[in-house]
Amino acid sequence: MSDSVADFAADTERFRRELLAHCYRMVGSPHDAEDLVQETYLRAWRSYDRFEHRASVRSWLYRIATNVCLTASRTRPVRVLPSGLTGTDDGVSWLEPLPDAWIGDPAWIDDPATTVVTRESLRLALIAGLQHLPARQRAILLLRDVLAFSAVETAEIxxxxxxxxKSGLHRARTRLDELRPHPEELLEPSDPRARALLEAYITAFEHSDAALLETVLRADATLEATPFRDWQSGRADCIHLLATHVLGAPGDWRLTPTAANGHPAAVVHHRSRPDGVVVLEATPTGVSRVIKFHDPTLVAVFAQPRTQNSLPSGSASTVHG
Incomplete structure (x- = not known):
C-alpha cells in the first residue's frame, strides 16, 4: 500500500460507519446507502491530493456524502411505508430496514447524550418521516439536528x-412535527422488556398461537407489511388478519432474533424459505407497531457479518486499485 493510500485510509476510514448511517437516513435503503458511501470514498480519493485540511476531514467527507445523496435523490423515488402512502403515490419504492449490526455501537461518539441522538435518529418512524421532506430540507435537518453541525458549517457543506x-431547518422541523405529533417511548432491543416481547412474538408465530400474540400487541397496535398497501389499526383487526391469513400451522414459520433501526426484530423464514424481516416497535406497555418487510433478499442482508472493525464496502486500497 502506497503512502498516499495509507494516509487516505488513516484520515477517512474511521468515518465510514457514521457516513453509512447518514446516507441511510437520506435514502431509506441500506443497499443504496452502501453504494452512496462507496461513491463518496471514490470522490474523496480522487480529490484527496487537493485536500489541504483547511476544513476537518469529517466535514469534508460529509460535504461529499451529502451532495452524493442529493444528486442520487433527483432520480430515485422516495421510499415509504404503507402507512405513509397517499392517494397519488405511483411507482412506489419501499423503505428498507437497517441491521443494527451494520452500525454497531457508535464508537466514533464520546458524548453519551450524542450517542442517544444517533441511535434514535435511525428509528423507523423518523426515517419514514424524513423521506417525506424535500431532499435538501432532509439534509439540513440531519446536518443540524442529528450531526450537530453549525448553521455556518451546514451552509458550507x-x-x-x-x-x-435556518429557513430550511424551520420548515423541516415543522413538517416532521406534523408527521410525528406524538413520538412513542420506545424500548432498546437490549431492554429485558423488549426481549420478552420479541420472544413472545416469535413463539406465537412458530406455534401458530393467536392468543399469545394478543398478549404482545397493545390495544392500539398497527400492522403493516411491504409490499402491501393496506394496513391494519387496532389489536382486534391485526389479530383477525394474522389468524385468518398469516399464522398457518405450527412449524410453518421460523423467526431468528435480530435488531434493526434500534428496534427488536426477527429474520423470517416461511416453510424453510427466506421470507423477510419483521420489526417491532416495543414500548413499556406492549408492541405498538409491527412492520413486516416481505422481501426475501433481506434475509441475506441481515446475515452479512458486520464487526466493529469490518467495512461495509470497499477500502482505501480497492479505491486506489
Whole structure:
C-alpha cells in the first residue's frame, strides 16, 4: 500500500460507519446507502491530493456524502411505508430496514447524550418521516439536528447561505412535527422488556398461537407489511388478519432474533424459505407497531457479518486499485 493510500485510509476510514448511517437516513435503503458511501470514498480519493485540511476531514467527507445523496435523490423515488402512502403515490419504492449490526455501537461518539441522538435518529418512524421532506430540507435537518453541525458549517457543506439553512431547518422541523405529533417511548432491543416481547412474538408465530400474540400487541397496535398497501389499526383487526391469513400451522414459520433501526426484530423464514424481516416497535406497555418487510433478499442482508472493525464496502486500497 502506497503512502498516499495509507494516509487516505488513516484520515477517512474511521468515518465510514457514521457516513453509512447518514446516507441511510437520506435514502431509506441500506443497499443504496452502501453504494452512496462507496461513491463518496471514490470522490474523496480522487480529490484527496487537493485536500489541504483547511476544513476537518469529517466535514469534508460529509460535504461529499451529502451532495452524493442529493444528486442520487433527483432520480430515485422516495421510499415509504404503507402507512405513509397517499392517494397519488405511483411507482412506489419501499423503505428498507437497517441491521443494527451494520452500525454497531457508535464508537466514533464520546458524548453519551450524542450517542442517544444517533441511535434514535435511525428509528423507523423518523426515517419514514424524513423521506417525506424535500431532499435538501432532509439534509439540513440531519446536518443540524442529528450531526450537530453549525448553521455556518451546514451552509458550507451544502454550498448555500446560513439564512437558507435556518429557513430550511424551520420548515423541516415543522413538517416532521406534523408527521410525528406524538413520538412513542420506545424500548432498546437490549431492554429485558423488549426481549420478552420479541420472544413472545416469535413463539406465537412458530406455534401458530393467536392468543399469545394478543398478549404482545397493545390495544392500539398497527400492522403493516411491504409490499402491501393496506394496513391494519387496532389489536382486534391485526389479530383477525394474522389468524385468518398469516399464522398457518405450527412449524410453518421460523423467526431468528435480530435488531434493526434500534428496534427488536426477527429474520423470517416461511416453510424453510427466506421470507423477510419483521420489526417491532416495543414500548413499556406492549408492541405498538409491527412492520413486516416481505422481501426475501433481506434475509441475506441481515446475515452479512458486520464487526466493529469490518467495512461495509470497499477500502482505501480497492479505491486506489
Amino acid at each position: 451544502l454550498g448555500t447561505t446560513t439564512a437558507a439553512v
